[in-house]
Amino acid sequence: MSDSPQQIDQLLDYVFTFGPFWVYLVLFAACFVENLFPPFPGDTFIVLAGGLVAIDRLDLWATSAVIVVGGLSSVMLLYWLGRSRGREYFIRKDFKYFSAADIRQIEQRFNRWGGLILIASRFVVGMRVALAIGAGIGCYSPGRMLVYSTVSYFLFAGLLMYLGAKVVENLDLIAYYFNTYNWIAWPIVIAIVLLLIGRKLRAVRKKERA
Secondary structure, three states: OOOHHHHHHHHHHHHHHHOHHHHHHHHHHHHHHHHHOOOOOHHHHHHHHHHHHHOOOOOHHHHHHHHHHHHHHHHHHHHHHHHHHHHHHHHHHOOOOOOHHHHHHHHHHHHHHHHHHHHHHHHOOOOHHHHHHHHHHOOOOHHHHHHHHHHHHHHHHHHHHHHHHHHHHOHHHHHHHHHHHHHHHHHHHHHHHHHHHHHHHHHHHHHHHO
8 A cells, every 4th residue: 555654653753752742732722723813724633633542642531621621712712802892892882784783683692592503603614703702792691601612612523533533544545545546647647748748849830830
């Protein structure tokens, strides 16, 4: 097959010479930062963590705790910012697109559907930050915010870690298909490039003769 899995093992051996603490710290930081800077690919780190758990490089419960605590820390920070600063500010300003009426509508929706909204929040990419701040602005119960957000994190992180574990379990097969693809695709690509170059050269020669 391929030596890719062996190369990955060598890389992991090097990384873990510094100890798993630093890996946990990076994972915590990634999960914390992703909510403050949404383009940051925090979910990718969770998938990688699942793969490391599958090959016994990381502990399942410690990894889960780091992911959940890291993510919840920034979520609750956004929630408290919305709760302490948001409601009075937006009510007072009464903006056209985020008016006092909008704030009251947010409050009504969270009062009615808050649990479902927050449990689904981790699965709604691009809306996680807005939902956390919105819950704060709407003065949603901090206890319920914490509980439902924790459930959402465990469900979503568990799904991503499971995906990472499955990738690792089938790494040899994935590497085999990837190499097979390379053996098939690259000759085709090279043939197409050579064909295009040949056509271009013929066109240039015809132009020169004319």
